[in-house]
Each structure stands twice: as structure tokens, then as C-alpha cells.
Amino acid sequence: MNKLTLWFHTLGSPPYFHRLAGRLAPWLFAGAVLFAAAGLYGGLVVAPPDYQQSDAYRIIFVHVPSAWMSLFIYFVMAVNAFIALVWRIKLAEVLAMACAPIGAAFTVITLATGAIWGKPMWGTWWTWDARLTSELVLLFLYLGVIGLYQAIEDRRQAARAAAFLALIGIVNVPIVHFSVKWWNTLHQGSTVRLLGPSAIDASMLWPLLLVALATKLWFVASLLVRARVELLALEGGKEWARAEAQRAEGTP
Amino acid sequence: MRYGTAASACFALLRRDLLLSWRRRGDALNPVLFALIVVTLFPLALGPEPNQLARIAAGVILVAVLIAGLLALDTLFRGDYEDGTLEQLVLSPHPLPLLLASKILVHWLITAVPLVLAAPLLAAMLYLPADVLPVLIAALALATPLLSLLGAVCVALTVGMRRSGMLLALLVLPLYVPVLIFAAGACDAAQAGLPFVAPLLWLGAALALALVLAPLACAAALRISIT
Amino acid sequence: MSDFLAMGGYAGYVWSSVAIFVGVLAIDFISPRLRRRRVLAELRGRARRQQRKSTENPTP
Structure with missing residues (x-):
């Protein structure tokens, strides 16, 4: 066995992953907070007001990275779901299921901040435009995955069923997006338009990228922490999990 | 031991299911009754103005049909799961997707x-223009x-659950x-005097694709939820 | 400073967005920790029950 496959097999072992994730997560969280603070400082303080939207555009510094993450996390979840279904790796199941709540959180942020941005810019909290509608459908997909995972008693079976649903969903998202787009051209109803992709100034770009990096780190950190807990619950009967429980006795 | 051909198994399943539903033929009217109730509520809520009702008629009917179908979905595997027939289907030597397709x-x-x-x-209750019908x-x-x-x-994924109603709706909705969108789009276009064939063709294409893929996906899902 | 807080008249919009961002992520941070505490407590309880059972009727 070559080194890489060996490493993968070691990584897939729950006690090893538990230990590694526990060591990595705090650093990743710290990095995420640091980058987010720098990015938000750059976005909210340093960057000049937009000539059209004045200061309201500053919402994009939290909105756009969250929107990227909502799609990115779904993709990560689907990849893990695929691995879980094809090779039946326990860690992949756990990771896929740990993705869902984080993705739902970022989708909620995207929808809420998008609505808040839309009110002063478009004069309305919500329009039935392709991006907004597919984001809403994405939230339903996340909630469906979480709901299905919670509803089935047997944890492994629940993870596999929810993973299957996640895979169906990833086919569905682009279909919804394009169908709503087509539907909008038919209706011709709303005259409010998403702002044209005006070339973004460098003073606005770097804070945006920093916050995006911060959300990526946050996702990985949160994923590791959630996967750790899930593994502990799954492997409750095993020796390492019991040892972990005893070790955590004193510390809160 | 000898098994019949896959075709004969499908026919046997078709006959059995049709016979079972014939014995409970009153149930077939439930979705219609439900759609009728939903459609009745709309004029009561929006007022009996014919123009206004005609404008939303196609959409309301489609949504009513969709929800009626959603409520009926639960019965697809319910009986067979409870009496163990579904397990036998999964274990049978015939291709499961075909059997599920006939169900x-x-x-x-x-x-x-x-x-x-x-x-x-x-x-007629909602004054839909005759040429849109x-x-x-x-x-x-x-x-x-x-x-x-x-x-x-989606039903195949929730088959073992006792109370799956709301969850099923959440899974199916996306x-x-x-x-x-495409069904309502065709009706809207027809009502506005625009060409309406394209969305119907899209629906047809999607149906052709789903006819092939959905039974396969359904079988895979069922194998996950019945172990 | 007050100019910065006023956000050109959009203070309510901008600051509520940032608050939602921080708030939702804070919940995302706390919820697995609470769950971890629950899981560990349950595991300890299970271990204790097993120990008690083996001391009450020790297997030869």
C-alpha cells in the first residue's frame, strides 16, 4: 500500500480522526475569527462608500461569502454522500451529515442578509428571481437532509438515506435555477434587477476575499467539531469513546 | 425452484395492485374530493369576480392537484410495507426497478x-377560458x-417511518x-396568447428521463431504507 | 465614529446583517459543544451503570 492510501485509511479510523480534529479545530476557528475581523474591518471601515448605493452595499461583505459557502458546502456534502454510498466509509457518512447544519446556517444568513439588502436597494424584501428562489430551495434541501437524518432510528441507515437525498438534490438545484430563470423571462413582471456586475474596486475586493477565506476556515473547523461529536455518539460502545468520556469527566 | 419471467412478475403485480384498489374503489375519489375542496375555497377567499379567478385558475388547479397527489403519495408503499410484501419485492429475483415502475x-x-x-x-368552477383547457x-x-x-x-426514503407526512412534503417540494413552473408556464403562455408548446415539450422530455431514472433511484432508495 | 455607526443612513440594514452573520455563526459554534457535553454525559452514565451491574453480580 502506498503512503497516500495508507494515510487515508488511518484518517478514516474514528479515534485517529477524533484526536486530529480536536487538535486542528481551535486553530481553524482562531484563523477564521482573525480573518473575519480583518475582512469586516476592511469592508465596514476602510472601503469607501459606493457611489450608487452609499453605505448599504457593505452588506455584501457578509452576504456574498455566505452565498458562496451555501453552495460550496452543498457540493462538499454531495461528494461525501457519494463516497459514503459507494464505498460505505463511516467517516464520509459522518462528514456528509455534519455538513448539513452548517450549510443550512449559511443559507439562512444568505437569505436574511439578502432580504435586508434588497429592502433599501430594490424597495422590497423579496423578489421571485432565479437566484433567490434557488437559494430558498437549497434551504429546503438542507432541511430535508437534516430532517430525514433525524427521523430514522438506525444511525447508519439514516445517514445513507439522507446521503441519497443529498445526491438527488444536487441534480435538482441547477434544474430549479434554470426553470425559474425561464419562468421569469416569460413573466416579465418585475422591473427590479440585480445590480449589474460592475467591476469591483480593489478596496472592496480584498475585504470580500478575506471574509470568504474566513467562512471557509469556519466551515472546516465547525465540520471537524460536529463530525467529532457524531463519531463519539456513533461509537459510544467502543473503548476509545469510553476513555474519552472518562477523560472529559473533570473538564467541562 | 423456478421463477417466472420479469414481465409475468410485473403483470402479476399490476393485476394484484389493480384488484386491491378495485376492492377499495371509494379511495380513488379522495384526491379528487380534496382538489375540489381546495378549488372551492379560492373563490370564497378572493371573491367571485370571474376575471380575477380566470387569471389564477390554471395555477390554482395545478397547485391543488400537486397537493392532492402529495397527500396520496404516502399510500404508495404503506400497505405493502406493513404486511411485508415490500420486503418480498426487494428480495425477489426480478429487477426491482421494473416491479416498482409497475407499482x-x-x-x-x-x-x-x-x-x-x-x-x-x-x-369551469374558476372560469378558465375554454381555449386554455x-x-x-x-x-x-x-x-x-x-x-x-x-x-x-422520496416515499422510498421515508418508507419505514410512522409519521412521515410533513417530512415527505419537505423532501418532495424541491x-x-x-x-x-413548466406546467403553469404552459397554461400562462396559452392564456396570454403566446406559444405554449416549448414548456410542454420540456415536461415531456423530463417525463421521458424520469421514466428511465426514477424507478432506478426508487429501487436504490428502497434498498437503503429496507435492510 | 458616529458617522461610522450611522452607515450613511443605512445603519439598521448594515448592522442587522452583521448581527445576523455573527449570531447565526455563534449558534453554529455553540450547538455542537452542547451536544458533545450531552453525549459524553450519556457515555459516562452508561459506563457507570455497567460497572454497578458487574460489582453487584460479579461474573466468576
């Missing part, structure tokens, strides 16, 4: 076809099997959105 076909025949047949009545029926004829096929995949 879905019967389910569509007894829950969705009555809805399509009742569409003219629902349309054929488009609505065509859209329903293409959309309802699509809804049944997509719904079957899959139903494009179908609803």
Missing part, C-alpha cells in the same frame, strides 16, 4: 388520472406521472418546483 403506474392510474379527468370541472389537461397529463415518479423516490 408507480398503478398508483398514478388510481390517484392521478381521476384528477386529470376532473380538471374540466375544476376549470386543452393546454391545462395536456400539462396535467404530462406533469402528474412526473410527480408520481419523483414522489416515489423536486416538484420545476414541474410546477
